[in-house]
Amino acid sequence: MRHLRALCAIADHGSVHKAARQLGVTQPSLTTQLGRIERALGGRLFTRERTGSRPTPFGLSVLSRARPIVAEMSALISEARDALGVGGGSRLRIGSTGNRAVPGWLRRLHARLPETDTTIRIDVSPSALLQMVADRQLDVAFVHEVAGCPLQVPEGLEQRVLMEREPQFVALPATHPAARKEEVSLTDLAEDRWMVDPNVDGEWAGLRRVFTAAGLRLQVAHGDYLAGADLVAAGEVVAPAQPTSRARPGLVIRPLAGDPLTVRLVMATRLPLPDAPEGGTDFGAVFADLQDAYREVAWGSPSYRQWLAHHDSPLLHVPAA
Structure with missing residues (x-):
């Protein structure tokens, strides 16, 4: 069952890295596990591409049998816990x-x-x-x-x-020239590097889409937003921010003109x-x-x-x- 859950997670996320994060294991251990599964079944289940992992025809066949089993086992465990009053x-x-x-x-x-x-x-x-x-x-x-x-x-x-x-605002250094404005535009930030977490579904693609529509070149720094806040305050990057986000020392939150990110x-x-x-x-x-x-x-x-x-x-x- 653990192997089947791993296969479904890789297929759902399109990435061994993202699947490992969801399963709570390291990427190397999940890669090793996938290799053992493929050797046991006698064929490749995923193709490794630059953009992630994609099921092979053989992998799709295995997944079509694995998904119902995983779903039924999850339902069985849930119903059993409810029945026992766990x-x-x-x-x-x-x-x-x-x-x-x-x-x-x-x-x-x-x-x-x-x-x-x-x-x-x-x-x-x-x-x-x-x-x-x-x-x-x-x-x-x-x-x-x-x-x-x-x-x-x-x-x-x-x-x-x-x-x-919901509009997405922007977190930028308090020393940034645009920080003096009540509302900033993408052109105000065109020369800045944007912090984007690649594990957030649609985040990178959505930001790239609005920059392309505005005729601007997107400069990206990959990372997580928790660490990104410190980089923003240090003047290294800017980052998308929820409109409910709070300012902190060295960092301000400003609306984006025209609400390009939502x-x-x-x-x-x-x-x-x-x-x-x-x-x-x-x-x-x-x-x-x-x-x-x-x-x-x-x-x-x-x-x-x-x-x-x-x-x-x-x-x-x-x-x-």
């Missing part, structure tokens, strides 16, 4: 890409569902989280989809849209979507908690609150009690 009560397994609304979301869920064992898994890959929902490893996922780079959503998932179009924020769960079934989870309330948490952090960002007001966003209106 954890001492009901469970709610949440996944999310990094977002400042997550802590407030969890706080609301813990307050409303004190007897529920609510867990969180953070992953930079929206695709990995959606697949985990489809495989019953998660109950719900809060993810983003980069505009122009649609995610491949597994069958059997229901999506609720939190924000159809994402779609959605919450996904499996079908059928049960709103308050007997003895089950009220996913409508789970989504409402997410909306409230997102509204809270949006209101806490003056520049984003101004953007929302300019676009007459529903987030500015408090729902009736």
Whole structure:
């Protein structure tokens, strides 16, 4: 089963590196494991290309048999745990890409569902989280989809849209000439190197798309955004930033003129979507908690609150009690 999960992860992510990250193993160990599987089966399962790993015809045949087995085993484990009451009560397994609304979301869920064992898994890959929902490893996922780079959503998932179009701002050094502006343009940053995490689905492609459309050359530095914040503050790079992001010493957050970079924020769960079934989870309330948490952090960002007001966003209106 471990081998089958590894094969599905490589195929889903299109990369041994990304699959290893999702599986919680090192890339060399996963490469070694793949080699053992291929020798045992007697054929190559993936072609190694510059852009990643692609299943061979033989690999597609193996994957067509492996996926149902993995899904059934995941469902069996989940149902067995539920039947045995593992954890001492009901469970709610949440996944999310990094977002400042997550802590407030969890706080609301813990307050409303004190007897529920609510867990969180953070992953930079929206695709990995959606697949985990489809495989019953998660109950719900809060993810983003980069505009122009649609995610491949597994069958059997229901999506609720939190924000159809969230603008992406930019983090830049406080010493940058454009930092004095209330709003910056891509041309203001055309000579800068942009920090991009290659493991975030659609991030690099989306940024490259808008730079190409603007007739500008994109200069990229690959890395993760946690380390990237220090590089921004040091004046080495600029980086896309969520509009709810906070400034820090040496780093400022500014809107991008014309909103060239946007994402779609959605919450996904499996079908059928049960709103308050007997003895089950009220996913409508789970989504409402997410909306409230997102509204809270949006209101806490003056520049984003101004953007929302300019676009007459529903987030500015408090729902009736």
